[in-house]
Amino acid sequence: MKHRLSALASLSRGATLRTAPASQLLGTYSRIAYPTRPAAAARPLQLRCFTITSHPRSESFRSNGYNNSNARPTLELNENVTQEEKDHFAKKLDEDKGKQIRTPWHREGSDKPPVARQRSAGAMTKGKLLTTPSRMLKIILPLTTRDTNTDRKDIEPLALLVHPQQPISYLERLIQAELPTIKDKDGKERIPNVHFRAEDSMQGDSQPSEAAETTVSRDSQSVARQDGQQDFENVDELRIDGKTEKTGKLSGSSKDRKTPEEAEALRGAPGQGGVESYSGQGQEAPSDMKAKRKFVRWSSSTEIGDFIRDAARGQEFAIEIEGAPEEIRVGVPSFNERTYYLRMRLRKTSRKISEMADVKKECDELAHKAAKNVARAGFAGIVTWWGVVYYLTFQTELGWDVMEPVTYLVGLSTLICGYVWFLYHNREVSYRSAMNFTISRRQQKLYQQHNFDLRKWETLIDDGNSLRKEIKAVANEYDVEWDELREEKDEKVVEALKDERKKRKEGNKNKDKEDDEQEESKDRAETKGP
Numbered sequence: 077m078k079h080r081l082s083a084l085a086s087l088s089r090g091a092t093l094r095t096a097p098a099s100q101l102l103g104t105y106s107r108i109a110y111p112t113r114p115a116a117a118a119r120p121l122q123l124r125c126f127t128i129t130s131h132p133r134s135e136s137f138r139s140n141g142y143n144n145s146n147a148r149p150t151l152e153l154n155e156n157v158t159q160e161e162k163d164h165f166a167k168k169l170d171e172d173k174g175k176q177i178r179t180p181w182h183r184e185g186s187d188k189p190p191v192a193r194q195r196s197a198g199a200m201t202k203g204k205l206l207t208t209p210s211r212m213l214k215i216i217l218p219l220t221t222r223d224t225n226t227d228r229k230d231i232e233p234l235a236l237l238v239h240p241q242q243p244i245s246y247l248e249r250l251i252q253a254e255l256p257t258i259k260d261k262d263g264k265e266r267i268p269n270v271h272f273r274a275e276d277s278m279q280g281d282s283q284p285s286e287a288a289e290t291t292v293s294r295d296s297q298s299v300a301r302q303d304g305q306q307d308f309e310n311v312d313e314l315r316i317d318g319k320t321e322k323t324g325k326l327s328g329s330s331k332d333r334k335t336p337e338e339a340e341a342l343r344g345a346p347g348q349g350g351v352e353s354y355s356g357q358g359q360e361a362p363s364d365m366k367a368k369r370k371f372v373r374w375s376s377s378t379e380i381g382d383f384i385r386d387a388a389r390g391q392e393f394a395i396e397i398e399g400a401p402e403e404i405r406v407g408v409p410s411f412n413e414r415t416y417y418l419r420m421r422l423r424k425t426s427r428k429i430s431e432m433a434d435v436k437k438e439c440d441e442l443a444h445k446a447a448k449n450v451a452r453a454g455f456a457g458i459v460t461w462w463g464v465v466y467y468l469t470f471q472t473e474l475g476w477d478v479m480e481p482v483t484y485l486v487g488l489s490t491l492i493c494g495y496v497w498f499l500y501h502n503r504e505v506s507y508r509s510a511m512n513f514t515i516s517r518r519q520q521k522l523y524q525q526h527n528f529d530l531r532k533w534e535t536l537i538d539d540g541n542s543l544r545k546e547i548k549a550v551a552n553e554y555d556v557e558w559d560e561l562r563e564e565k566d567e568k569v570v571e572a573l574k575d576e577r578k579k580r581k582e583g584n585k586n587k588d589k590e591d592d593e594q595e596e597s598k599d600r601a602e603t604k605g606p
Contacts, residue, residue, distance in 0.1 A: 240381030275390030
């Protein structure tokens, strides 16, 4: 645009053509504009001056040697910015800023410098210990040995997956593999040492040393203490990439929690003995923001599960890395967090068992009634046979001479047929086995009629008992009482699981007896043989 204006300004005034007389132009205009209008109706016309130029730009460019305006080199262009262009730029800039204020979602955070941004969960300063559905422990640590985070960039946390039965030395080697080497006094590079420290729960020394005053992290407070949330099935919130994500975590009941005064009265002062409160709440346990706690270093040969179990008496344990500016605090999972996935699976399994329990109960009741009816029919047949024998023996001419061999043969035939039946079905010769066989046959028919999947039922019962066993084991480790009915939600599920456990115990006892009898028979054969 600039070079075009300059080209127009450089034109000489003599380049214009000669103008025609005004009368000739006016006559020509009138003839062209109004060819059929009469003279009387013609309105007075205004005189205008016309100046006609014959291709001034082409003559200017031809004089300078350029046929196109874009062909002019950059060095010959006028680069001076005029005040009009500056005003136009400032106006456009104000309009863009106004649009950005009215629609901030188009450019969110563009008015803030990178240093002023809030750090997300990637830049966390405290580790987390979580459980996985595969019964492993997932440890998330913000590993960094040098504080070079001047521009507040996020620190990438390190996730480690370990088994509770592995020693601490295994976790120590995993952490050391991710750390940079440090230089000792001699200038040699070596791997930094890693130590694990947990709160001393015993406090049994006769002359206890004064513990350093440590600050309790705010992250160790329970989510259940926040206002506006429920007591049951509270969730743990975690900021990830600037967004608040909710991770599944069940919060313990607030009724079982103790105030700091009650806890102090229970455990007594350091070195004075007393009862140590151990609720298994871990980081869910309430505490003051500052508390006097004494940490002890644990041996690297200790199992991780034992270390976590003892550290759960407090709220967190510390990982001390040589050369790091500060130690890393890791929140200890409570019993609810440790068994979260197990209890969720148990709840799902319990719902399925509860849905199938009604159908199974109805079928079982009908099968037992049918077996009782068969037993009653057998008793009625025996009584009828006795009456027939009595009548034929004493009320007819047949007498005892004829009926005696008949009754003998009929009784012997019945005994032989019954024994053959037990041998064919591989059953114990007893009324109970015959009753169970009758009930099981009737149950199978009823299950087919009601579309009841017996294999699915047995699988659910096995899964429920195995999950219950694992949760009980963790509860014993944490030394807490677990309410089974609270998780299973239905007494029918509890009874079904209990009946299956009883059957298994009886089966194991029978197997043990058979094994003992076989071993005794072998011992007798060995003693009698040679």
